Amino acid sequence: MIRQHGGPDVLTLEETELPPLKSGEALIRNTACGVNYADIYEREGDHGGPHSAKPMPIVMGHMAVGIVEEVGPDVSSPPVGARVGYIGPASYAEHTVMPAARLFPLPDALSDEVAGGYLLRGLTAEYLVRRLYPLGPGKTALVHAAAGGMGILLGQWGRKLGARMIGTVGSDEKMQIARSFGYDAAINYNTEDFAARVMELTDGTGADVIYDGIGKSAFRASLDCIRPRGMVISYGTASGNVGAFDLQLLHSKSIIVTRPTLRSWIADPEEARAAAGATFTFLADPDIRTPIGAILPLSQAAEAHRQLEGRVTTAPIILKP
Incomplete structure (x- = not known):
């Protein structure tokens, strides 16, 4: 206590x-x-x-x-x-x-x-990939912190549902971990511009959904690599709270942003x-x-x-x- x-x-x-x-x-x-x-x-x-x-x-x-x-x-x-x-x-x-x-x-x-x-991680992953934004064939998901406790679940569950899974991590070693847990591609955000890389991997379209458990350091750039009418899900704040941001940043692509909680x-x-x-x-x-x-x-x-x-x-x- x-x-x-x-x-x-x-x-x-x-x-x-x-x-x-x-x-x-x-x-x-x-x-x-x-x-x-x-x-x-x-x-x-x-x-x-x-x-x-x-x-x-x-x-x-x-x-x-x-x-x-x-x-x-x-x-x-x-x-x-x-x-x-x-x-x-x-x-x-x-x-x-x-x-x-x-x-x-x-x-x-x-x-x-x-x-x-x-x-708790499993119940969180369940609502993220099955109910809040149902994954399936033809969908591309970007997961931040892909080698962490939540990331390894999201990668495997998304892959099992038939989605294409892309993950961001903080080291080359964690890139290998992410790939071993279902990710089709992994990006080291410390050595690459992850938003630019995601756009490259999706032929300029962007991800259908982004699962962001990092928060402050990843959120703003996530808006640059989501497809029009895509959804950015800020479900965690490991790097700090996102804080205030200009709602007009969502306007040009009709981006949907949500901050859910398991309870x-x-x-x-x-x-x-x-x-x-x-x-x-x-x-x-x-x-x-x-x-x-x-x-x-x-x-x-x-x-x-x-x-x-x-x-x-x-x-x-x-x-x-």
Whole structure:
């Protein structure tokens, strides 16, 4: 938990009492807790990010998988002993209380580690490529940070749907990583003008859709390599918030720009269950590669944040209670 905003060192391991279960709630014994960049925003107190301000102290985390250990009144499903995943607060913990209706049963073919590392990323990828801008044959997608935790999912899922996938990365080594995860072409944005290269690769047309998890350093140039009536999806801000920009920049090509967040795409329980089902089917596919960057004990949550901020690994980090 944290008792003040700041760097990784404000994370402390403490014991606290859990409240009795209320009607409709379940107690989850966490087995694998995911670490996401949104956790860093919350730790730093950046409320321009996906999480609003909360009173201190804050138990960190927003995603985990585990075992249903106890259920409250009026809960018939999932049963005690079921393996489940969830998107919800206070997941950096041995146990978390969640509404039973917001728990996603895990298929046997999916390990705790993969589900814990990829649940939030997988659900994000699902709405990005299947619902917000459905990919398929004849579509060309540009993905920024193609060798990162989200990028390797988007590349594989887009390729599986039949789209042409182009990725930008920050080094020649990461170009090879991107190609190995489904990208037809990779661009090193530190040595090439990625917008000019995308226009070259698309014969001057531009990409149909751009998935931008970088934000400030990539957004403006993305407008130069999207096709007329194409969509630029700013779903993350690893380099900082995009900030204000002139809306007239969209005018000449009728560009569509959107800034979505996962919670609005899984707010409806039925939509959420359908999205989770599609995500688990994708993650459990033997042709899909889901590497884990690091597995650390819960007590080393600060180290997990340092590794994520320092981009030490290109794959998800897991905390094990």
